[in-house]
Amino acid sequence: MVNNAELMQKAFEKTVDEDLLLDCMRCGFCLPACPTYIHTNAEEAHSPRGRIALMKAVRDGKVVWDASIEESFNMCLGCRACEPACPAGVQYGPLIEQTRHAIQLGKTRKPLEKAVRGATFDGLFANQKAMTGAVNLIRFYQKSGLQKVTRKIGFLNLFPPFMKEMEGVLPEPAKKSLPALPQLPKKQMHVSFFSGCLMDTLFLETNRKTIALLEMLGAKVTIPKQQQCCGALHGHSGEMDKAKRNARANLDVFTDDSVDYIVNNAGGCGAFLAEYDHHLAHDPVYEERAKIFTEKQIDLSSLLVKLGLPEFLQTLQPAARKKITYQDSCHLRNVNGVSEEPRQILKSMTGFEYEELVGANTCCGSAGIYNILQPEMADAILETKMQHVQDINPDIVVTANPGCLMQMQKGIQSTCSHHGDQTATHIADLVFDYIVENTSV
Template sequence: MVSELQQRMQDSFREHVNEEYIMDCMRCGFCLPACPTYLATDQDETHSPRGRIALMKAMRDGDVVWDGSVEESFDVCLGCRACEPACPAGVQYGALIEETRVAIQQVKPQTIKEKGIRNVAFNHLFADQKKMATTVKLVQFYQKSGLQKVTRKIGFLDLFPPFMKEMESVLPKIERKSKSAPVSSPKTVNVAFFTGCLMDTLFQETNRKTIALLERLGAQVHIPKEQQCCGALHGHSGELAKGVRNARANIDAFDSDEYDFIVNNAGGCGAFLSEYEKHLHSDPLYKEKAVRFSRKNIDISSLLVKLNLNDLLKKRESDGVQAIVTYQDSCHLRNVNRVFLEPRMLLQDAPGFEYKELIDAASCCGSAGIYNLLQPEMASRILEAKMKGVKMLQPAVIVTSNPGCLMQMQVGIQREGLEKEMKALHIVDFLFNVIEKNNL
């Protein structure tokens, strides 16, 4: 007999997981060499896109029994979506894995602890920017009060999983918000800045420099006050409806003909923002607004190229020895938004640096939002492979376009004891520093 849980899970998969998307998969296997978890598990098909899609179909059809191994296959997926550009049939794997996680969350029994964490994260922290800011103030107090030094000295962090201890060690120092000095250059374009929940709290200095760069290039920067978390974390964690709730709030906040572009400086956020159109295509009140929003959405590197930052960088010729700079792709920026040339163009023109391509730069670093906290073992395996390429190249700077990738690469540098030889920087911080140093 089929258990009640098995029947409910099958019904949930049938309700939430699109069968047409599943049937688009031709089982050709072109996705396999692009999948980090397939490669990291010695080519285990259950940890490949093709294998997971087969499991989705089997769950819909009732051909497999729901158990821990099935759940693990879906949980271990990074959601990097590297399989999508590799797929000749255009399978919408990102939509499938999101729908699968929704189906699981609708039925899967949750502990009181898990319910509490999800409630705090998705209904409060990542649903209200003010609550996120308050939480970060506590982190700031932890850093500034001396509590951080005491905690590290007495070894309190040793009580936590190793990866959490490492992430604590690379948290950016949170300073008081500062404003850039106004720039008097003529304004030629109106830009609305999606500041992001983590970027505007943990990485607020990067946001300040983003505004300064845009103004230097003639942009009038607007920051809509009612914006919220993009909703990506919700969407990737089986809470898609709550992610769409945030999407509506952001669309309302940015819905103005005054804005030529809606710019973001976090690859993961940018991908979800660009798909508001997809998530709200059947909402009569937001369908057209979502189209306008998604089509104005642009990554910071793409906008900097449009505003001719390359020409500004070329004004100063390099003199003397050049340091090596390289680039680690943000998975979603590359695989969803198809942005990969623009960051490299900017780095290639940076005076004082020689750009060299990182081995397997397009492969995931293992961060994937909060994946490195939820799946530390797999994240570590992937990071270890990434650092082999870093050590072969020996760059002075590793540039990234996403906060999670930035912290992951910082952890990798720290693990390998390379802090004195190299550093990881967000692309905005790198470019801002280059411009300041060269008085451009």
Template sequence: MVSELQQRMQDSFVEHVDEELLMDCMRCGFCLPACPTYLATNQDETHSPRGRIALMKAMRDGDVVWDGSVEDAFDMCLGCRACEPACPAGVQYGVLIEETRVAVQQAKPINLKEKTVRKATFDGVFADQKKMASGVKLVQFYQKSGLQAAARKIGFLNLFPPFMKQMEAVLPKVESKKKREPVLKPTSVKVAFFSGCLMDTLFQETNRKTIEMLEWLGAEVVIPKEQQCCGALHGHSGEMEKGLRNAKANVEAFDSDDFDYIVNNAGGCGAFLSEYGKHLEGNPQYTEKAASFSDKTIDISSLFVKLGLNSKLKQMGGAEESLVTYQDSCHLRNVNGVFLEPRSLLQDAPGFEYKELIDAGSCCGSAGIYNILQPEMAKRILDAKMKGVKKMQPAIVVTSNPGCLMQMQVGIQSEGLEKEMKAVHIVDFLYDSIHQNQTLA
């Protein structure tokens, strides 16, 4: 006899998971060597894209009993989407894992604690930029009041899981937000800046440098006031409707023919932003606006290249003194196809020698909040990544996403390499390398 939960789960999979997309998978296995969790679990098929798709179909058809092992298989997925470029059949795995998480979230029993956390996260902090800013002010108080120093000195952080202690150690120093004066000079292009939630709070210095560099390259930069979190975290956590709520708010905030580009400096956000058109194509009110939004969306490194930063970097010259390498943001590479642009900028940066990181395209284990929800697997994936970093011994590891940045900082710290190397955002790296040669003006 089928249990109530089993029937509810099967009905939810039938409702939410597209059977036609499931049937696109030919079970060829080209995705296997591209999947970090498949490799980290000694080639366990249930932790591969092919295996997960088989489980999705089995749940939809009622051929497998829903239990903790099935849920773990879906939860363990990083959502890095490295399987998509590797797939000869063009399977839309990203869509399938998002639909699966919606199906699970709609059907499974949720206790009061999880309900409270989800509501605070998806309806609170990541739904309202003001609430995000207020939360970050608490971090600022913790850092500047002496509480952080005291907590570290007395060993208070040892009461928390190791990964939380590691993340606390690499939190960026939160500074008070400075009022920005727009640059008034002839411009060649008008850019709307998607400032993001974490980027505009914890990493606001990177945002400031992004704007300053764009203006130096001749762009007029506008920051729409009503923008919200991109919605990626919601979409990847089974809360797609709430993610689309944010998407609609952003589409409205950026709805102007004046903008040539909508630029972002966070790879994870950029991938979700670029897919607004796909997510909202069935909504008559937003179909056209969302498609226009996605068409204009561009990553900061791609826009830097379009605005001629490479030639400016080459003109500065300078001896190659330090070794720099690049760790890809999974979504920037696998979803948006941005691969060459950041590398070309690093190759032209004055005073540095660029070398390709061993297995640069593999996930670092951050994956949004994956390293918080799945700390053990995230550590295994990060440890594998750090083997290549240790072998190369670069002075700087450059990233294009805040989560990747903090994860690589954790890796460097856990290996005791913080005196030999550092991880930095690509904007910070380029800004600082330019400042060593001339002043932006």
């Protein structure tokens, strides 16, 4: 009879690329870049180097699979800060995704866990109508008065702390209409907008402001219908087959060859979208389409810079002056290589004093649903982040990813005694509101 350890080894042999494992030279340059290594007081098993060693040991049958090994992989944020730090170019992102996929193949799960994962990855994040329905329930909770009553009677105290914290940072419902922006000369540019699942429901107003900014700067924007979740949450949770299913569904609707770029405004989504060519590399039907799709990917900040937003912002003459800072989206920075463009935009807004945040390039602890699955480590990472925020005391912390935004807002509410004067916002919201306040249409 085959035991669980043997099943897991076979799953690792099937899924984890040995050539990628052998790229690691064990040099240790990744160690100071890894948040979990730092926050576990330098435990090797919670470093990229240590995890790669465990991957290979399991694959080669040199260690017996147990809960401690699984915990090492579960503890990984997937922030991929180790990749820019690595002189050998180790592809840690694909390795941790392959590892989590192997765990799903080799692990026997209880019926309840199977049901929850099925409802999440085959329902909520595979069907935009289901996501819309779920968010509509949240909006009803916010608008009907239930939220006020629930908070007043302390009902949320009956739930795990992270649920109460997340409830406290839910974004406000989208307004029915937005103020008009000035219209600048048209640019000869046509872009498709990847609207996302959470961004087009829970953060719908941010999406609307994104489109308005692009159109203000003269771009023609089209929004393909029947888009699905990018697949990032699936891929990061070991459900790679389901992530590829979503990728194929998106490639089926992004078929307009005339577009110059496919733009997104969520760092986590953008990184996964930019690797569709990797995920579908051996798909006979979608491989070439995935390459074209990937080549046209661009982050919102990068596109806004190309369209001349910083130059336009410098023509405005605001009266007020507030301090702002920027928290990088890990995937936007480490996978897509975008870090200067958001800062260029923020520094061109003369109504703000920009101050760099120490450790802005390190993870905030959100990491998709990591802050739900690993709340203790996520909180430790966030606490360190908020110490740096308090050191410079900005009025606004700017982000470029919905998970980062909610995590930073949570940090402001839980660790800053003066959080009523401090907030976190998405860069699209900040720029849109800034233009409205300082122009007349």
